[in-house]
Amino acid sequence: LAKTTQPISMDSYEGQEVNITCSHNNIATNDYITWYQQFPSQGPRFIIQGYKTKVTNEVASLFIPADRKSSTLSLPRVSLSDTAVYYCLVGDGGTGGFKTIFGAGTRLFVKA
């Protein structure tokens, strides 16, 4: 399984766009890139997943360059409620289900 590296923490202000970059130099051909969000006292929650180029949903965008050795989660116009820990994972479904390794994540603190 590919190891991921992301910043330990980030600060932002309400209304700003936040970009969190994750490095995964050893990503395999079959691996997908997935981001989860975790609030205190809750389990992680799926945000977005992609394989290459750009993926966008109602919550975030995920940018993946051609070499796929990194990815950037973009949160548009953050609010105080976006304060959470964000995890970047890489892995593939395979026959045994999706295998994943959670790193320490990035603690995003949004200030008023």
Added chain:
Amino acid sequence: EAGVAQSPRYKIIEKRQSVAFWCNPISGHATLYWYQQILGQGPKLLIQFQNNGVVDDSQLPKDRFSAERLKGVDSTLKIQPAKLEDSAVYLCASSLRDIRGEQFFGPGTRLTVL
């Protein structure tokens, strides 16, 4: 759609005692995961089931932890005997058996070992 259910939500025990956690995944989800999350760290996978078979238990401390998933639905995780360092939140997650692999997490059980 009902989410992943876990019980109990909180448990306080003394070291060397035993404890068990229960998880009911989302209906139809073939894959079930148990994670241990120590305060300030990311979730650490303990064991992964595909239906009622074990896919990965490489990080499960098998001398004291055990888990089972009878009939490929509910699952229990047991610790016997507990140590102080087992204090953590134990998260259960489930997912469909597909390439997307989106995991749905339960609320977790917060274990305190005194």
